[in-house]
Amino acid sequence: MEHIMKGYLPPMDPEKLKALFEIENAFKAGQLSADEARLQIKQRVGKVSAYHVAYIEQTMTEESSDECIREDVHAIINMLGDQIDNTLPNLPANHPIMHYLKENEEMKRLLLAVEDLVQYPMIKNQWLELYDKISQYPLHYKRKQNQLYPVLERKGFTRPTTTMWTFDDMVRDEIREAERLLREDQEDAFIKQQERVVLYTRDLMEKEEFILYPTSMALISEEEFEDMKSGDQEIGFAFFEVEHNTSETKTESKPNQHDNFANDLQTLLAKYGYSAGGDEKLEVTTGKLTLEQINLIYKHLPIDISFVDENELVCFYSDTDHRIFPRSKNVIGREVMNCHPRKSAHIVREVIDKLRSGEQDKAEFWINKPGLFIYIYYVAVRDKDGKFRGVLEMMQDCTHIRALQGSQTLLTWSTGETAETTKQPDEAANQLYENAETGDDEATNAPITDITPQTRLKELLKQYPILKDKLADINPKFKMLNTPLGKLMMGKADVQTMSERSGMPLNKLIEELKKLVK
Structure with missing residues (x-):
């Protein structure tokens, strides 16, 4: 049976793919030198595209959680020599791939600055200024994980999610560790940490530019890239801002069916013959609401909500301004196990399995740091017959709630003014400071x-x-x-x-x- 990924790629010769796989394995095993491997590729395979390498990785190699970290991309580049074609087409500046490349170029410049500074006696302010910029770079990974990886998954290319995500998080953690050492004035350890930051960050960027982005261009349509832009905007960019001009999109004349929950629900109802105009009310369990009201209620809840159905597919998340962790519409329809890094996947698996089986009905987690308390609550969703229908996740920043003391029985506004009295300007200002x-x-x-x-x-x-x-x-x-x-x-x-x-x-x-x- 052919792999789903093949259906989205240009025609590939199975015999040449097999030959490339054999040559690559012999080279990695030390049975062929780089020169010998290049000669065999030229004779048996011919020109190789980045997506050929990605397809072999996806379909012919055994998956390992640390394979992306162990893979020596320099050696593979050397083996392929001038037989590899991983060039990108001439892309407009506002293309999602160009934003990834632009972030990489700035990060490369910052890493050169790191290598320059380590040669001199340490001046903390110089490093603070540099790491203030470097610390923005993990947004690059967050966008990849929530935007690019889900689309590639739908095309059958799951290796970025299952292996590269681990490397993404490892590089992010190396940057965070360097920041911690800098804050705590551990000068020697901080300087030593720079070698790991530079080495791992450059290695990952090379993997992105050599395989990930060229393969993405082969698998993902221009319409899908265009659709990706709003989610990219939601998560943000490292080092620069991007103005999303919707008038430039190819779907300008066609409304985006995923803009919000109301549109999605209205489309679904229309599919089954139900009319749901803006003023028409829908029967809910304990009342009647219009689609607009339903959408507004979700948007104004003080908590974030996500729903995963019984098939473990993400169906919905609430789009609130106070959202704690970034989300984008590309998560909709995605397997929930692919929405988490591998190191925490076993916890997600255990939660779902125990909620599904009925062994547990809820699971609680919380993040407790100075000045921050995040509460996370998972509950099994069951129908009236007790059948498991999915998992509801609720998340709330409870920092303010935990700080409350005593009782407040009088109405007090955010300005500090109570409903029972009308204060003079100076008195009201003092009350504002107190509250x-x-x-x-x-x-x-x-x-x-x-x-x-x-x-x-x-x-x-x-x-x-x-x-x-x-x-x-x-x-x-x-x-x-x-x-x-x-x-x-x-x-x-x-x-x-x-x-x-x-x-x-x-x-x-x-x-x-x-x-x-x-």
Whole structure:
């Protein structure tokens, strides 16, 4: 039986694939030198495309969790020599693959800076500045895992999910370890760690550019790449921003059926002959709701929801502004086991199996860090006959809830003003300080009379709560302040830091902030 992947690739000669497989194995076993292997490839195979190598990897080699880490891509390149063609077509600048390549080019530049700095006595501020940029790069992996890998899976190319994901996370963890050592002033260990960061990051980039991206171009259609852009935008990019101009898409005249839950549900109902217009109400268990109302309810829930059906396929996630972990529509229809890195797959497997069998009805996890508490709850979904129908995952940032003390029986607004009294401006401002979100031991209660580069973000938000919802209007990067990570950063960030992190000129940022607070 032919592998599904073959149906999406240009015609391939089975005998030549077999010959390439034999030559590659003999070379890896040391039975052929690189020169001998190249000669045999030229005589028995001819020109080789990147997708030939990927197809052999997918269909003819035994899968191993660390194969991507062990694979010596330099040796394979050397073996193939001038017989390999892994060139990419001339792609527009806004193509998803071009964004991956652009991120790699910037990361290569940063790694050269690492190699330069390690030669000199350590100056911590120089390294902090450099790692402030390097730490953005793991977004590159997050986009690959949630956007590119799911589409490749549908084409039968599952090796990136099952093997490269492990390497992605390993490189990410090496960068995080370097950051930790830098923060804790472990100078010798930090300098030694740079060798691992440089080696593994470059190795993975080479695997991406040699096999992954050329094979993606062979397997994925332009329409699918176009459809990928909105999810890429949702997750974000390392080192730069991308403006997603929907007017340029080829599907401009055709509405996107996956834009939101309401559209998806309306399409499904129409398929089975049910009309569900914007004002028509649907019978739900305890009431009637329009599709718009259903969608709005999901969007405004204080928790994130995901649903996996009895076939272990991801069917739905709630699209909230406060989403804790990134999601994109490419996850819909994906096997849930492929949505997790291999090192945690056994836990996912155990949760699903025990919920399915009825041995357990729920599973709880939580992440407890300074200034952050995330609660994760899985529950078995069963119908009225007790038949297993799937798993519902609920996730909530409970940091604020855990910090509550005593009782609050009077209505108090976010400004600090209660419903029973009307305060004078000065009194209301004092109440605002008393009830505003805290978390920075160094914060003061002094009113801000002017905005300077040293003005603390935490204190700005205390005095002007409206800024929290308006900052994204100044710069889209400030959306992340509503995430748990952003809340951790608020306590330390000042206007100067905001300017540096967003790439927005300092004077322009101060000017826009002053406009908002007025």
